[in-house]
Amino acid sequence: MIVITPKPPYYAVIFSTLRTDIDEGYIETAHRMETLAQKQKGYLRIESVRNEFGITVSYWKSLEAIQRWKNNIEHTLARKKGKELWYKKYQLRICKVEYDYGFEK
């Protein structure tokens, strides 16, 4: 999904992943984390494309909002399970969005 975000500056968390072949609990937890993230103060939107590799980008109003989400207890437990079970490898990048531009037919 392509989402509309407010005028920059705002923040993006780029989460690039390579999955293991363990599916147990993965989809449920991914959906639960999306639902939970939406309830956080400062959350904007999320974009995600997945096959074996995945890129999920979540957008936030501020670095403080990202930090609070990182410290959320349920999210912390989900990240722990992610390392144990679902991900072979990932890279996470926290960025300040400075410019954006959209096109639609």
Added chain:
Amino acid sequence: MIVITPKPPYYAVIFSTLRTDIDEGYIETAHRMETLAQKQKGYLRIESVRNEFGITVSYWKSLEAIQRWKNNIEHTLARKKGKELWYKKYQLRICKVEYDYGFEK
């Protein structure tokens, strides 16, 4: 693919796309643009996941490198064809990567 990038700060271009059903020339041009981008000064790496939606993130040393790539003539022509043929909708975001973190089993 998950790529390794240098220590922040560096820059990311997040390109979120929704394709049309026109495939003619798309894959060839996407590959050509990756090859051409790799030859640009200040280019770092690229990550891409595509199905109907796509997220491609290219990483660059500086905003100037991104601007030069935007002004590249062959890239400009490819973007024009992208709007005419291959994309229903896209969103492009230019970001400064401030922190990153990796995990590998």
